[in-house]
Amino acid sequence: MAKIKLKDLVKNYDKVEVLHHVEGEFQDGEFIVIVGPSGCGKSTLLRMVAGLETVTSGEIFIGDKLVNDLEPADRDIAMVFQNYALYPHMTVRQNMAYGLKIRKISAFEIDRRVNEAADILEIRDYLDRKPRQLSGGQRQRVAMGRAIVRDPQVFLFDEPLSNLDAKLRVQMRLEIKKLQRKLGVTSIYVTHDQVEAMTLGDRLMVLNGGYVEQFGTPIDLYDKPASVFVAGFIGSPAMNFVPTELKNGKVALPGGTTIDVASKGAGEVVLGIRPEHLVANDKGAIEIEAEMFEQLGANTLVHGHLKGTTHPFVASVPGHVSNESGTVMRFDAPKEQVHLFDKSTEKRLED
């Protein structure tokens, strides 16, 4: 069990800087999710912690130990890869025992640990099979088993669920969460899936283009996104954005109406409203010309655009709603659920 500390971490490939001064402190036993679109540097960051990529500058601490120049073997970590990376020529048992054998642990102890891990993950019946005889979900479990028998200080997960089908993914997501709670091992989990990130993480680090956009609890990120990027990335369907002007505690909408906001400032802003925060109201200020209705059962997504403009706008309404295409629907947005961002910096404007 250990804390992890990233200090001013920079990664260059040749002359291109791909990670820019990343800072972060992960507590003992915390489940940290690093999330971002593909190419944002999240896997690179994870691989730097693992020791599979060199550090250009900055420091990585695991526990109190500076690990920058340590081999992966000496960092006391275990990693679950996207393609599982099981050793194809070894049985499940040998796969799990490989790392223990190298550490010269007694055969008796190896046997005990492998059986224990197999029981936790319910893979006891497959111990003598080769990986190619297993299904995707079973391989996933074996990869987890190989990580937990080592009893490391840190677990690293590199998009471990992205090769599974949707149903299995939800199931394994829960199991990973439960397992991590039970073992209490500090974990770093990389994913591009924001639902996975929200459900798994104690805290989320949102990366974009090699910069940390925001680092906080899932609810923090949802309620108070620090930038337009985070606001658009977290939450599904994505937040609606309208560029507009802030004056006297009100923002003007393209249709001519205004809505009240909490901020007292003035200037060019980007207005952000989540689809699920729109409240249907016949006298509401937000007029949406509906084009499509997506019935999700519990609620309906109204896809359309702001009346008189081409700004796309989505609203989520409870229950079943269906109207002609072109119908104008009116909504209100509660003051406290309206987000404002500076137009030039795209950073959140505090109330």
Place this chain on the structure above:
Amino acid sequence: MLKRVHFSKTWLPFLLVAPQIIITLIFFIWPASQAVYQSFLIEDAFGLSTEFVWFENFEYLLADEIYLQSFGRTLFFSAAVAFLSMSLALILAAFADRVVRGATTYRTLLIWPYAVAPVLAGALWVFMFNPTLGIFPYFLEFVGVDWNHYLNGSQAMGLVIMAAAWKQIAYNFLFYLAAMQSIPKSIIEAGAIDGARPMRRFWTLVFPLVSPTTFFLLVINAVYAFFDTFGIIHAVTQGGPANSTTILVYKVFNDGFVGLDLGGSAAQSVILMLLVIVMTFIQFRYVENKVQY
């Protein structure tokens, strides 16, 4: 399943494969059948009289001590060539696989020897090891080795083994490198995280994972050493001194075209033919099925 394409005229497919079949018949099947027929004959050196003797040539061969010695020598030669060229190729491939910068240059340079004709490869080694002119005998003299492969049989054997192995390294290297590059990187990384150092990763992960390639190359190299090394032997030692480098394929040539014992030579080539059939069978039978993980 692929759909069959139906041609309306039935002669077209036959016409299309005809060139290949004609070439095979003229250059492979016909000479092979001639060799089989010839192996049952005894002919005098001038071709004036011929006698059909059934298996007498074979009986004579299998009782001939020189032939049996050549058989043993060929086995030794093949094993040495295969082992030397495969192990060196494996080491080179393991290093080339780790090279990041200039990898293509290394690879290209390492493949070059394969493009050299056997006789030329032999000639290179002859020049390098010529007892009077060569550079290596000159250096060897400093460490007290008297190199003369024209007189010393084991030195001659060593030289042809080196020359034959050198030429085959490139081929083996190519296959080993391809095999290593098809191992997912994450498997090696998983090994590193599990605590295995590079040497251990090589022996416990890379080597087992390229084992199908090893088996394939074993057969290929055996066939190479048995049959394709004629040019090298001919250029370097001509089978000498005192037959110490006369392997089976060279003996076929020597007995037939120098010694003019056509029947005996044909019988030897029939035996070689059977050997190559057996090896091919082994390869097809086991390469696909036996070595797997």
